[in-house]
Amino acid sequence: AQKITQTQPGMFVQEKEAVTLDCTYDTSDQSYGLFWYKQPSSGEMIFLIYQGSYDEQNATEGRYSLNFQKARKSANLVISASQLGDSAMYFCAMRTGGFKTIFGAGTRLFVKA
Amino acid sequence: DAGVTQSPTHLIKTRGQQVTLRCSPKSGHDTVSWYQQALGQGPQFIFQYYEEEERQRGNFPDRFSGHQFPNYSSELNVNALLLGDSALYLCASIVWGSWANEQFFGPGTRLTVL
Numbered sequence: 001a002q003k004i005t006q007t008q009p010g011m012f013v014q015e016k017e018a019v020t021l022d023c024t025y026d027t028s029d030q031s032y033g034l035f036w037y038k039q040p041s042s043g044e045m046i047f048l049i050y051q052g053s054y055d056e057q058n059a060t061e062g063r064y065s066l067n068f069q070k071a072r073k074s075a076n077l078v079i080s081a082s083q084l085g086d087s088a089m090y091f092c093a094m095r096t097g098g099f100k101t102i103f104g105a106g107t108r109l110f111v112k113a
Numbered sequence: 114d115a116g117v118t119q120s121p122t123h124l125i126k127t128r129g130q131q132v133t134l135r136c137s138p139k140s141g142h143d144t145v146s147w148y149q150q151a152l153g154q155g156p157q158f159i160f161q162y163y164e165e166e167e168r169q170r171g172n173f174p175d176r177f178s179g180h181q182f183p184n185y186s187s188e189l190n191v192n193a194l195l196l197g198d199s200a201l202y203l204c205a206s207i208v209w210g211s212w213a214n215e216q217f218f219g220p221g222t223r224l225t226v227l
Binding site for chain 1: 144146148154156158161168169171201203205207212213214215216217218220221
């Protein structure tokens with residue numbers, strides 16, 4: 001069965017510090033993609049970063065980086081230099097064959113001034 | 114370049130009624146997926162449409178049905194509404210075959226069933 005697990009319901013981080021949001025996944029497929037989305041209180045899902053299962057290097061997008069450890073089936077999101085606007089829900093997601101995307105339960109991030 | 118649009122923004126229905134939600138994909142996209150997001154949870158995949166056919170379906174009852182039109186826009190229909198159908202309904206679009214790319218989400222329709 002395919003599954004995404006996010007074990008941190010809520011996280012606090014001080015402004016300008018880095019934070020790591022955990023994500024583990026389970027799939028028997030060899031080819032898959034891992035995504036992170038940000039969802040502010042407005043509800044819209046905002047794409048942050050993508051990692052393909054065959055990508056050898058960790059993905060980076062500005063202040064976001066994905067720590068991909070294939071053997072451990074983990075895909076943690078690292079946000080550097082946190083900003084107040086980073087306060088939101090963060091979802092880890094996985095897509096295998098086709099476009100069906102499986103989401104985790106999410107982590108709510110609170111950035112403190 | 115218009116992104117994914119959804120209508121209406123909010124909707125209030127009573128149990129047993131039927132509802133239709135609408136989605137227009139991002140320009141150039143031909144595949145639409147629908148997700149249900151209950152309060153405090155992650156989105157759950159309902160189904161996906163390409164070439165006016167349902168291609169994949171999640172674990173949702175037949176009360177949930179959809180349609181895709183020749184212009185790639187899509188509708189989600191829910192019959193015999195239950196209280197548990199109250200949720201944010203998200204539509205996402207992508208180009209068929211480019212499954213490694215990001216899918217773009219609309220702002221969602223918040224459905225409340227009383």
